[in-house]
Amino acid sequence: MKILVPVKQVAVLDEDFELRDDGKDVDVDFLDYELNEWDDFAWEAALQLQEQHGDVIEIVPMTVGPEEASDSLLKCLGKGGERAIRVWHESLQDSDPAVIARVIAKVAQREQADMVFAGTLASDHGYSQTGVSVAAELNWAKAAVVSKVNISPNASCIQVNRELEGGLEESIEVQCPAVLTIQLGINEPRYASLRGIKQAKAKPIEVLSHTDLGLQDSDVGIAGSRSRVRRMVMPAKGQAELIEGSVVEQAARLADIVKQLRGGV
Amino acid sequence: MINPAHDPQAITRILFQDFPLWMMVVFYISAVAAMAMFVYGCYIQVRKYWRGQPISLKQMQQRIGLMLRDIVSHRTLRRRDTSAGIMHAAIFFCFATLFVGTATITLEYDILKPIAGWTFWYGDFYLWFSLLMDLAGVGVGVGLVYMMYRRKWLALPKLDYHRPDRQTAEPDYDRSWYRLEDWLFLWNLIIIIVTGYVLEASRLVWLQTDHLVWDYRWWSPIGTSVALLMHDFGLSAQGAGELRYYLWWFHGLIAFLFIALLPFTKAKHMFTAIASLSLRNAQPTARLPLTDPDAETIGVRSITDFNWKQLLHTDACTKCGRCHEACPANASGFPLSPRDMVLTLRELSNNTLQGRKIPMVDDLKAVGDGVNQIRSETLWSCRTCSACVEICPVGIEHVPMIVEMRRALVEDGEMDAAVQTALQNVQKKGNSIGENKRKRAAWTKKLDFTIKDARKEAVDLLWFVGDYASFDPRYQKVAQSFARILQASGINFGILYEAEMTAGNDVRRVGEEGLFEHLAETNIAKLAACEFERIVTTDPHSFNTLKNEYPDFGGNYDVIHATQLVEQMLTDGMIPLIRQANRKVTYHDSCHLGRLNKEYEAPRQVLKKIGVEVVEMPRNQDNSFCCGAGGGRIWTPDPLDMDKPAELRMQEAAQIEAIDAFVVNCPKCMNMFEDAVKSTGNDDKLEVIEVIELIASCMQLESSESNETDTTTPTEISEG
Incomplete structure (x- = not known):
């Protein structure tokens, strides 16, 4: 049984930052990068299943991203797993979640994976789309916001718990193969020691482009995307004001504010 | 006849x-x-013993000489009993x-x-x-x-x-056989x-x-x-x-x-x-053992992963209990007694390694929850203060054994979430506090002069500032005081600004050897590009690691602690004192300056020279009682229902009459005791203050902009 775990190297904002000149993203000078937190939990879930069942389960982390994104794969491999896959080509730049999901689905097919464990969302863009879109691309069953996984290898069904609102959990059965998007708190991700990460550099990371996966240039990047970023903005900070005085004075001040906000007068 | x-x-x-x-x-x-x-x-x-790992022994003649001296004098047995x-x-x-x-x-x-x-x-x-x-x-x-x-x-x-x-219910709780x-x-x-x-x-x-x-x-x-x-x-x-x-x-x-x-x-x-006693290492805790970075695994998992000297240590223990009594973790109710750890390993090695054949690996596991195994919570309770090593009459070196077992735990990713966060911060940001690298020198902005950038110009004295002096709001004041002392004394000094990373003392003691090596190598490379005569630091942890551990990675420096430097400067008349402090205080020896590096005198001399009378606590110098923050414990909050080591220590200080301050020389001690002085209700009686701050106040260097809220600093004394 093979579990594919797509991970994302997310951008982390500095305390002070500036937007790019085109206004579509944050200036890279103000970004740090790290493994997406949800994906850390997804990888831990896969690691624990492998520890539980032994070598019958193979776990493979993958990412769609440039050379630098290998750091996140190394962090995964530092904890376990024997190899990883990274897909990149410059034409993949500015792809939307649908495109990323298309790429991941192709990798899942190529790997003949039985399961895909994705994070519920990524901490930078927060689309919550990629995982479920992979299921759609593959036409597999899916379960989102998973808080517990119970798998016996080679079974046709798996049991998972999903986190609902109000502290409620839903226990469901999902037909295999399936895509799970993993919620925070499902486990306690272990620490990847720096030695482990260094030694992981000896493990192979296979680098593929979209064409290796049978995708055309038109399937990826802006061309293949169904949405695009128009601009990023910093919402103006609201200002609170404590209105004091008699009821009449307060009412007058309130009326002024309303008029001011409507832009009239 | x-x-x-x-x-x-x-x-x-x-x-x-x-x-x-x-x-x-x-x-x-x-x-x-x-x-x-x-x-x-x-x-x-x-x-x-031979079933343990091999070690090479150097300077045996000297070691045997020390053993004979200690046996003839019975020095180690007479101490504290x-x-x-x-x-x-x-x-x-x-x-x-x-x-x-x-x-x-x-x-x-x-x-x-x-x-x-x-x-x-x-x-x-x-x-x-x-x-x-x-x-x-x-x-x-x-x-x-x-x-x-x-x-x-x-x-x-x-x-x-x-x-x-x-x-109490566990089978190996009551060791009545030993009695x-x-x-x-x-x-x-x-x-x-x-x-x-x-x-x-x-x-x-x-x-x-x-x-x-x-x-x-x-x-x-x-x-x-x-x-x-x-x-x-x-x-x-x-x-x-x-x-x-x-x-x-x-x-x-x-x-x-x-x-x-x-x-x-x-x-x-x-x-x-x-x-x-003949196998004793000169610096068992100050300089932790090296590992082979390319080895498949590091640290100690099985009893046979210990070296033969360590297996012999476990047999040398006479259960005298001196370490048990000295251990701050044990005193505060944590599940660690250095003696019991040594005896657990003794039982394990007796049970597994005395037979003709060595049993399967599973039976040899030293860390675990079973009988005759060391629990991870025991290992994480240690503050690497070396009180046990210091007092052991037969020369057992507990701390390296604990760190070796922690190394295996870290490799398996088993640790408290808070430690994990701290280590991840160090990996990403070069400091354990999680602050932005670029803000490392932000504390210097409150000074009315600019500290030289040692990366850009040659200095006599390179000041390795350390994490807490750089980022901790309380200890930043100490850093600022020290900068003013150096400036006022006309010293040509500089800092590394953003290039400095934590020296890695705690990282190493937690057992994250790979990260420590990375930090050491990076800092050594940065230091190699600078021109300086010697290194000073206010942090005894950085002091210890730069002085004793960096040489193993090719960084050989003349390293001095701030109190040692200031002591020399006072002796040479380089520090313009304006007034005497005229205070009566008690002084707390930090583990890393005291026990690990045997510097008990310099801080006391400094205090004496600025008119501070020191009234000793019952436990002082080599018997100083750790604040509880060493060995990475500063990252793990102590449970609320337990006495913290720092609180026990503060209560000890509070017994002394007519003193108004608890003087420290270490940022971690400062951090712990600032809390403990409040939680034990002694904050109206004792002020927790750094040696450096006392000197600065005698030089009247506390400028108003850095201490607008600090009303305790005397500023109105007029001098001729």
Whole structure:
């Protein structure tokens, strides 16, 4: 049984930052990068299943991203797993979640994976789309916001718990193969020691482009995307004001504010 | 002395007097059997140690010299328990005398006489020999009786073997076998001594008519006194002769039993303690062991992952409890006692490594929740303060063993979430606090001068600032004070600004060796690009690691702690003091400056020179009680329902009357004690203050912009 775990190297904002000149993203000078937190939990879930069942389960982390994104794969491999896959080509730049999901689905097919464990969302863009879109691309069953996984290898069904609102959990059965998007708190991700990460550099990371996966240039990047970023903005900070005085004075001040906000007068 | 009528050669003790041949045969068979058993036991033990990892030993001559010095002086045994030390010395030296005496007889009777016909055990020599042996027996006896008294009536808490790292219901909670073993050991020895005297006495009674014996009886004063007593009770010469046979055999066999079982009982500490003392490392905690970065795994998982010296350490422990008493984790109720850890490993190695074959790996696991395994919570309770290593009378080095086991835990990613966060911060940001790298030098903005950038210009003194001085709001004030002192004293100094990363002291002590190596290599590369004479730091942790651990990675520097530097500057008159502090305080030795680097004097001298009177706490200098923040514990919050080590320490300080400050020299101590002074309700009585801040106040350097909220700083004193 093979579990594919797509991970994302997310951008982390500095305390002070500036937007790019085109206004579509944050200036890279103000970004740090790290493994997406949800994906850390997804990888831990896969690691624990492998520890539980032994070598019958193979776990493979993958990412769609440039050379630098290998750091996140190394962090995964530092904890376990024997190899990883990274897909990149410059034409993949500015792809939307649908495109990323298309790429991941192709990798899942190529790997003949039985399961895909994705994070519920990524901490930078927060689309919550990629995982479920992979299921759609593959036409597999899916379960989102998973808080517990119970798998016996080679079974046709798996049991998972999903986190609902109000502290409620839903226990469901999902037909295999399936895509799970993993919620925070499902486990306690272990620490990847720096030695482990260094030694992981000896493990192979296979680098593929979209064409290796049978995708055309038109399937990826802006061309293949169904949405695009128009601009990023910093919402103006609201200002609170404590209105004091008699009821009449307060009412007058309130009326002024309303008029001011409507832009009239 | 000797009656001229007597032939000196005849004045001796006739061995096996009147024994039939078969008895002598039985005796020699028993002797050989006992010795064979002893040799076999030693072989089993040595083979057990040999199953540990190899180590290379350097400077053995020096180490053995230190061992001899410590054994002759009994220094390590007298520390913090003078009476036990003196009594042990009595037992040790007198027992050694008795052993040499017995060996002398063997040498003459069994070796020199049969081979070369030489004899010397007669006449004057024999008489002096008799007197010495008689008195030595008293020494051993008195010592043993005191040891019994100490166990039974003093009921010292450190001799209670109930364990803090186990619950009462667990099978290895109550180590009653150990208490039994202690008593058997004492009784065995005392019976040998007492039967020796009674045997001697019965021989005297038996041979009362023999002038060659009776005329010289007072050369054995104790034996003679017993003999007279026995005589008064009506023992006849014949009866005494009878009694002598039985006692002779009883005394002999029990002594043989002692020898035969020695390698398997507490008595083996006679050898293992000497070996352990000879193998002592000069800096066991200050300079942690290196590992092979390319090895498949690092650290200690199995008992056989320890090196043979460490396995021998576990056998050297005499359960004296000095470490148990000194350990801050144990004192605050954490599940760690250094003694119990060592004894757990001893049991594990005895159970697994004494047999002909070594069992499967699973049975060898040293870290785990089972019987005779060390629990991870025990390992994480340690603050690497080295109080245990410092006080161990037999030279056991606990801290490197703990760190080695932590290394394996870290490799498996098993640790407290808070430690994980701190390590991830260090990986990503170069500091454990999680602050942005670029803000490392933000604290300098409050100064009205600019500190030189050591990366850009040559300086005399490179100041390695450290994480807490850079980012902790309280300790930033110390950093600012120190900067002003250096500036006002005209020192050419600089800092590394954003290029500095944490030195890695805690990272290494937590067991994250790979990250530590990365930090050391990165900092060493940064330092290599700078021009400076020496390095100063206010942080004893950074001080220790730069000074003692970076050399292993190619970074050799002249490193000095801020208090040492300031002490020199005060001596040389370089510091313009405006006033004397005129305060009475107590001073807390930090582990890393004190115990680990033996610098107790410089901070005290500094305080003296600025008019601060130090009233010592009961535990000071090498016995200082850790604030509880070392070894990465600063990252893990202590549970609320427990006494924190810092609180215990603050209560100790609060007992001292008429002091108004608790003086520290370390950012981690500062952090811990600032909390403890409040949580113990002593904040109206004691101010937690750094040595550096006291000096700065005597130089009136506390500028208003850095201390707008600090009202405790005297600023209005006018000077001529």
